[in-house]
Amino acid sequence: MRTIIIGASHSGIQAARTLKKLQPEMDVVLLEKTQTIGFFSSGLNYMLTNKIQDLQESRAISPQALLDEGINLVRLAEVTKIDPVKKVVFYTYGKEVAEHVAYDFLILAMGSTQAALKTPGSDLANILSYKNITQTQKSLAILKQSHEVTIVGAGYIGMELAYALSKQNKKVHLIEQMENILFRYFDSEMVTSVLADLPSNIQLHLNTTPLSFTGVNGKVEETNLSNGATIQNDAVVLAINARPNTSLVQEFLTLNIDGTIAVNEFLQTNYADIYAIGDLIQVPIHGTNTAIYMPLVNHAIRTGIVAAENIVYQNTVKLKPTKKTSVTQLGSFYLSRTGITQEEAPYYNKKVVAVTQQFEDYGFEQNFSQRPLLKLVFEEKELKLIGAQYISKFPRLEFINLLAEFIEKDETALTLSQMEAFFNPLFSAPLHYVQQLALQILAENN
Template sequence: MKVAVIGCTHAGTAAIKNILNLYPNAQIDVFEKNDNVSFLSCGIALYVGGVVNDPNGLFYASVEEFESLGVHMHMNHEVTSCNVNKKQLQARDIKTNEVKDYSYDKLIITSGSWPVTPPISGADLENVLLCKNFNHAKEIIKRSEPVENVVVVGAGYIGVELVEAFEENGKNVTLIDSEERILNRYLDDTFTAPVEASFEQRGINLALGQTVSKFEGTGTVEKVITDKGEYNADLVVMCIGFRPNTELFKGQVDMLGNGAIIVDEYMQTSVKDVYAAGDCCAVNNNATKQPAYIPLATNAVRMGTLVAHNLVKPVLAHPGTQGTSGLKIYNHNIASTGLTESAAKLAGLSVDSAYIRDNYRPEFMPENAVIQLKLVYETETHRIVGAQVISDADFTQAINTISVGIANNMTIEQLALTDFFFQPHYNKPVNYLNQVAMEAMAKEAEKVKKQEAVLV
């Protein structure tokens, strides 16, 4: 069996490792534009901030390792065309410009994503950088060392992590985003406000609700111009978001409107023997029950693993995702799963929420911390569809628990009565997860009481 793999970051790496175990006689050809595999881009901010000193630690597989296991690694190779019906592809060696044709029995598309790059005037100036791969990370480190004024465009996870890293390196930092809040895709305002306050306390300029119109400078960027102002910039890092890197397959396999490849629960595309995994494709969202584009390393690893298991025949179905993620900014430990209240409403769900802010230990304990926890649930079914947490202490694992609940269609009543242990060092007699679900139950009971009163 000849297997061609296009792209080798998280999904590609997981697919290869599992194919080697499951089908030791398979001939594997890997085509990767970069000279490395398995780069953890989530570590770029840690590298910039000096938390990680050795960038080689941001890899968990190597070209040499795969080659020693018999994998044909075509590094610095760009796939220029692919005919999925004829099972043929063409790849160009970026270094020599040599082009070769290859055939395969099974194709695995793990071509990943690429940063969104709007057509902004001046984007070709020096020191206007992207933030995605290992080469980007090295450039950001190198070019940030001598500069004073850094502008980060995009207030998602990568953007806010870079802001923290640059500020801790003594830079004057401005964060620009077209939304009115940071992290608005992942968290409701109760959970973003503390982070914004921490940024402002440290002198970070939050230019929110603004859209970049152009970059100005002579050769090198000097200013960022928005629809509401202008900001000095010796370095700009673009973190607007990501798009699926699937141009090669348009018109050949079914896709969402944004180019994300649609796969079934066995990672099979609309074409036989063609599979896709990772940031290049959609995944079923258990909160909405619809396919969605959720580019996360965790999703990519799971999907890549499933491709290998289902390569010969469908045996292991994808359980769906909740888009669960976590973040640490300064003293704030944050995590979320499923949908925010605003995202749920945009998805057409009728939802409500419950919120608690409380000490996590009994008040008699000498040391304590405040936990803020929000639960989003469907009003008709009481099915949990999302949750968020923030605290100076680390309660992020609570969100993993709720993630399991969403995957299994858990209701607020079921969570309220779930058996969690009590020990004063760790929690109260009513665990915070039970507590927030009980708040939701009380809210729904009050609604029923009001309806009955109206009927009377």
Template sequence: MRVAVIGCTHAGTAAINNILNLYPHAQIDVFEKNDNVSFLSCGIALYVGGVVEDANSLFYASVEQFEQRGVNMHMNHEVVSCDVNEKQLQARDMKTGEMKDYQYDKLIITSGSWPITPPIPGADLENILLCKNFAHAKEIIQRSENVQNVVVVGAGYIGVELVEAFEENGKNVTLIDSEERILNRYLDESFSSPVETSFKERGVELALGQTVSEFEGTGTVQKVITDKGEYNADLVVMCVGFRPNTGLFEGQIDMLGNGAIIVDEYMRTSVEDVYAAGDCCAVPNNATKQPSYIPLATNAVRMGTLVAHNLMNPVLKHPGTQGTSGLKIYNHNIASTGLTESAATMAGLSVASASIEDNYRPEFMPENAVIQLKLVYEIETHRIVGAQVISDADFTQSINTLSVGIANGMTIEELALTDFFFQPHFNKPVNFLNQVALKAMAQESEKVKDEEQVSA
């Protein structure tokens, strides 16, 4: 069996490792434009901030390891064309320019995503950088050493992590985003505003609700112009977002409007013997019950693993995702799963929410911390569809618990009565997860009472 794999970051690495274990006699050809595999891009901000001193530690697999196991690693090779019906692709050696055709029996598309680069005048100036791969990480480190004014465009996870890293390195940092608040895709306002406050207290300039219209400079960027102001910049890092890297298969394979490849629960595309996994494709969302584009390393690893198991026969279904993620900025430990209220409404769900803000231990304990927790649930079914937590203490694992709940269709009533232990060192007699669900139940009971009074 000849297997071709296009791309080798998280999904590709997982697929190859599992194929080697399941089908040791398979002939595997891997095509990767970079000279490395398995780079953990989520560690770039930690590298910039000096938490990670050696960028090489941000890899968990190597080209040499795969080659030693018999994998044909075509590094610095770009796949320039692929005919999925003829089961043939053409790849170009990016160093020599040589073109070569390859046949395959099974194709695995793990081509990932690429940063969105809006067509902004002046975007070709020096020191305007992207943040995605190992080369980007090294370039950001190198170019940031001798600059003072850094502008980060995009207030998602990567953007805010870089802002923290640059600020702690003593840079003057400006964060620009077209939305009115940071992290709006992941958190509701009461969870993102504490982070904004921390940024402001540390001198970070938040230029929110603004769109970049131009970069100015002579050779090297010197200023970022928006529709509401202008900001000095010796270095700009673009973190606007990502889009699926799937142009090669446009018109050949079914995709969402944004180019994300549509796969079934066994990671099969619309073409026989063609599979896809990772940031290049959509994933079933348990909160919305629809395919969604959620580019996360965790999703990519799961999907790559599934491709290998289903390569010969459909035996292992994708359980769906909740888009669960975590973030640490300064003293804020944050995590979320499923949908925010606004995201749920945009997805066509009718939802309500319950929130608590309370000490996590009994008040008699000498040390304590406040936990803020929010639950989003569907009004008609009481099904939990989202949750968020923030605290100076680390309660992020509670979001993993709620992720399991969403995956299994748990209701607020079921969560309210779930058996959680009590020990004063760790929590109160009524666990905070029970507590927020009980509050949701009380709210729904009040609605029923009000409706009964109106009807009476």
């Protein structure tokens, strides 16, 4: 039996490794059109802040490690055609040698590409994106020489890059069409402390979008905004949504209206032996009847595992809905979130109540200056937990995974009030943060 995986993205790599672990006799062929596998685009930030010294370090695993696991990794293999009836993949190796290989199962993991702006002047030089390593190398070289940089998009990607550039003493303009930063992830009240501590060389431009870019000698020099302002800049970085790479399969697979590949709960396409994963698909949202396209590495990993499991266990493993669990670090703040925010709840027709509190950091061995901020969002009727946001100056990032599991298990304020948590006076208070907020929301809605 042979499974071909197209794309050594994070999802493709995970699918290959899971298949080999669960079914060692399976012939797993992983085709990747570039030399680099499992690249983390955040490598740009890591290079700017000297966390790594070479972009090749910004990867999930080495090619040799995959080969050692028995995976047939073929790099510089660009797939040119798929015959879903005869179950054959055609590709060129090194852009010269034409090859083809038959499959029993096919997993599509071609990833995504940074969305392009259709704004006048967007074809000027020094308008950058950094989804893959080639783009990142180009962007890094230009940004190092730039003095004033505009970033379009104040989500995770844009905010993290803004902080990295600010440490290099660049003047940064951050453009966001919404009324606040990180609007898809955090309620406005939760980012107040981040905004108050924003580096002085980062200037926010909220509730506005680029109308056009202008320049001299083919290079961008000005960004003209919809609010009438004009920004002087040496470079512009697009930190906006990605789009799925589906051109290879759009003629024979069913696509959703947003261009993602339509899959069932087992990640099968309209061809039962072809699966799609990672940045190619939407994922269902926990507690709602909707799905979302949100390219995150944790989505890629989970979908890679599930596709492999369904090949091994004959399509019996359903993909669990996402809670959009994610974290970031901005300056001295560690931000984490899971589930639905209070501000987005109306979009899912949910009536909610919420409670927010800043805590003293208890325990004789703790730093009392940290004062973490926790917000829990509950459905109004049953007081079922559906969302959580946590901000601290100490990296307790695993805490958000616990809160995500509470949401997964449909815990209520009543059950959370008696959660079992350790107590040691060196490290904790007798009553856990979650218990305190659960009791508070019960009291307010008694």
